[in-house]
Amino acid sequence: MSKKVGAKISKLEEERNRKDSGFGTATTSTRARLILPDGSFNVKRKGQSFSAWLNLYHRMITMPVFEFVLVIALSYFVVNLVFAGMYYWIGIEHLSGIDEQTQFVSPFWGAFFFSSQTLTTVGYGHISPLGSLTNAVAAVEALVGLMMFALITGLVYGRFSTPSPKILFSRNILVSPYLDMNGLMFRMINERNSHLINVKVNVMMSRNEKDETGKLTRKYYNLALERDFIQFFSTSWTVVHPITPDSPFFEETPEKMAASDTEILIAVEGMNDAYSDSVHVRTSYLYNEFVWGRKFVPILSEKGTGYIIDLDKINDSIEASLNS
Incomplete structure (x- = not known):
């Protein structure tokens, strides 16, 4: 050799x-x-793809409790806001019984509270959708609500089950x-x-x-x-x-x-x-x-x-x- x-x-x-x-x-400093x-x-990544940067599940599991609760509350509010806007655009008259609820609030917020009842599948029964389009939107919202709360349940379980x-x-x-x-x-x-x-x-x-x-x-x-x-x-x-x-x-x-x-x-x-x-x-x-x-x-x-x-x-x- x-x-x-x-x-x-x-x-x-x-x-x-x-x-x-x-x-x-290597050392530069x-x-x-x-x-x-x-x-x-102490490492910052440059040039990440959006999905790698977002890493939503990891962020939700590791973020502070206050931020986690705030994200959940804002998500709940925004989803209801979107569906309330859809009901309002279709027409408040397609929500039966909303007149009783809108005596003290504006029609839009009446639609917002109906949206929250539909999203959570509470359904008090005071308001019900009329017409095919309104019922279709309510059906989609019920599905979104089920998926949303299933995800939230998984995230809450993940936070509690992860050793810290x-x-x-x-x-x-x-x-x-x-x-x-x-x-x-x-x-x-x-x-x-x-x-x-x-x-x-x-x-x-x-x-x-x-x-x-x-x-x-x-x-x-x-x-x-x-x-x-x-x-x-x-x-x-x-x-x-x-x-x-x-x-x-x-x-x-x-x-x-x-x-x-x-x-x-x-x-x-x-x-x-x-x-x-x-x-x-x-x-x-x-x-x-x-x-x-x-x-x-x-x-x-x-x-x-x-x-x-x-x-x-x-x-x-x-x-x-x-x-x-």
């Missing part, structure tokens, strides 16, 4: 073994965060004394009363480095943890990366981290025992969210025959001298 072929194979093996979080190695604190990816873990992370990641060395530490707590089991955490460090050609590229390093798996996530978990001479964080300083745009990427995976479904949570810490020479204070205390965990103390820490 020639040296040239051997070099190519060596390069290929190096590329295969290269760590990558999925963001690639030294101040671009990869993962936002809420776990969303609420894991709190400490505001900062600390560099603290650990055993006879130092360690990189952050704390997380399961805020909900639901229980997570078989929880695994993966921690990766990302930073900009120059390659052999002098080109600035983004490098990724898996950080070995004191432990990366726990059976029961019932209280809090302080995740620790021991800073040994083999650690890519060894001999790091705040100045070096700022210059290389260092970011710690965290992925948590576990099982929700109530849903028997996997849950996934992400977050990250940027170089300016590191605090050196502090350690977390305990937040678990005993009370009677049980334990109390104080979520308000998740960020509490005290000064601690680092080991040399």
Whole structure:
């Protein structure tokens, strides 16, 4: 085998073994965060098709509750508005009994309220359609109503049935004394009363480095943890990366981290025992969210025959001298 072929194979093996979080190695900025604190990816897509951009089901499932209720209410109002306009265009006289309802409201709003009764299949019976065209519109509206509320029911079920873990992370990641060395530490707590089991955490460090050609590229390093798996996530978990001479964080300083745009990427995976479904949570810490020479204070205390965990103390820490 020639040296040239051997070099190519060596390069290929190096590329295969290269760590990558999925963001690639290209970098155009030294101040671009990869993962936002809420776990969303700091990536914007350009040139999407309309259907891919809309992704209506995903939007409805993941949007905040207030926005979801507002969209449903507006959709209900708009559909009734459209059918009320159709009844009004056909002629109010084709709605039998509407005269009684329109004594206190305008004929259009009388048609609107008849539309709402038809859409929901309530049908109080005070108003009924007359003529083939009006009956046809009412029949179509009844079908639209059945489909609309079936979709809403599915969306509501989807929102309630989808596991929504609420894991709190400490505001900062600390560099603290650990055993006879130092360690990189952050704390997380399961805020909900639901229980997570078989929880695994993966921690990766990302930073900009120059390659052999002098080109600035983004490098990724898996950080070995004191432990990366726990059976029961019932209280809090302080995740620790021991800073040994083999650690890519060894001999790091705040100045070096700022210059290389260092970011710690965290992925948590576990099982929700109530849903028997996997849950996934992400977050990250940027170089300016590191605090050196502090350690977390305990937040678990005993009370009677049980334990109390104080979520308000998740960020509490005290000064601690680092080991040399």
